[in-house]
Amino acid sequence: MLFWIIALALCAVVALAIAAPLRGRPAKQADDADLAFYRGQMAEIEADRARGLIGAEEAERARAEIGRRLIAADRAARAPQRQAQGPALPAILPGAVVVIGGALALYAYLGAPGRGDAPLADRLAMARELRDARPSQSQAEAAAPAMPVDAPQDYVDMVEQLRVAVPDRPDDLTGWQLLSRHEAALGNYAAAARAQERVIEIKGDAADLDDRVALIDRMVAASGGIVTPESEALLTELLDQRSDAAGPLYYMGLLQAQVERPDLAFRYWKRAIELGDPAAPHVELARAQVGRVAALAGVDYAPPARPGPSAADIAAAQDMDPAARDEMIRGMVDTLAARLAESGGAAADWARLIGALGVLGDTARAEAIWGEAQQVFAGTPDLDDIRAAAREAGVAR
Template identity: 45%
Template sequence: VMALLAGSFLIYARVGAPGVADLPMTERLTDLDTAARARPSQPEAEARARPFLPPATEPDARFTELMDRLRTALRERPNDIRGLSLLAENEARLGNFTAAREAQQKLVAAYGDDVPLNERVALLDLMVFTAGGFVSPEAEAVLGGILKSHPGNGAAQYYAGLLFAQSGRPDRAFPVWRRLLETSPPDAPWLPVIRDEIAALAAAAGVTYTPPAIRGPDADDIAAADEMSADERQAMIRGMVDGLADRLATDGGPPEDWARLISALGVLGETARARAIADEALAVFADNAAALATIEAAAQRLPE
């Protein structure tokens, strides 16, 4: 799956110009809606973005042969899920991003009604990346499907905020990204982009906003860990995880603590326990969309 895009070019919606009189709000919103409907299609956006994407690489002869065989096999078995997954992954690795996006679309279609959430999110990632950070109408349709079935999905909420920003609606984008910034676990992949862009987005929305400080271990934690052996560090981590689990089971806690426990158990290899705790947390925060986004983001990063 492609990494989430960074850079200020992600927010390029025109929100006003000095010396130009403001339009009445209803007229401005009508103009924005008209522009949103007329924005480039996925193929058009990909064609515009192609010169700015990483160039395709030339594989060695053996890899080229394997890719040719895979492509030939898929022409004979076009709905082979394993083959399509390998094709999407390796086309992306070669820098053939449009081919990777097409393979991922076929993979999602091959699953039918049972397509896993991670494959849908991977398709959305590829569509936006291949379009140079632009959320096309086709990508918006994929995004809408994810939000309908998983409204708390962090990646989908990130792209929803991006779409609002690109559509000239910083007033709608800002609260979405602010919620993600303030509730996502520290290793959420969208956080670096949001941290870079949130000040400009807040200003465009007419909001004064100071982002929260980045959380991390304090000096005493680092010093203590540096003096430990590998076994001692593992025991310390285990003790902290068990203590956190006991506290949440007894007293409850904020969604960030539940997400931290889920992630820690995944690192320790206790995936089944992590998933069980994620299910428990989703039930606890069933009426809190922001909390659900935090929990789901942690659960999605668990190993299969």
């Protein structure tokens, strides 16, 4: 209620400030000035007659004329001021309605009229409660909905053979890596996480950052997108080792966003964007979501532009002969293909690679990349974007 009292009082002050100029100078002030003017003229006539500058007859005529004007001005000064002040009221009322009504309508659209006060201390306490109330990894996995993937039957049969064969060879690193990757491709993220855990156990101290981020990828997917306490513990350990690692920075930001701390989410995602490889999938995810948390945190932030060819590169390519230009493009395509094969990438990179191969007429490679993309992005919305590029390249229906 106090908020509305203050808001209405401010609206009234603004409306009065707008209305004040419409009222103009009061008519009484203008009439008083007229009376003083005519009285001054009367005194000047008497002074001129006394000095002999005008005759008595001429002075009498002038006094009579000024006297008539003085009487008329005096009557006007004594008359009610309604006519002078009244016309401002019709102009004031619509202005007040527009100002107050517009302010209330704007607040109803942009604000939250039904929401109570949210002091900083209460919001921080709520964030701590949300963080403490997170389910464990096993609870989240049990509650997460199934995510079946529509995959070719021969691929499903191949993965089933891996499920049977790999547990009989507990130290087969390659087998567990394949099982982890293909379980994830089929949307069986909990099984993929267990297989990835075995990969890390076999590798021991040789397990690198990518191995551990791959485990977190699968754990978060298996929990329905929730960053559980178990995932957080792994993330904290990784950030202690590599504070600039884009994957852990992204997931720590995701955790903060889930517990209503957009200010902290923004800090993590900003670091991921500015320190990570622009083509890395976690950087792409952070870039896609940082605008929302920045707005909630009250920060005006625009991610840095994605790197691309410079003006000099473009000019150089235009000056090349067709054969040299094709060779340069093939070099760029091969570089992109090698990076995707080594460390993966966002769906946009896969689509760009397939499209470039189609332009170069290398449909065999485009078809092979499309087949691999169907496994990597099976069951995800990103697959539709890659399929569109594959259709343009003529390797998909």
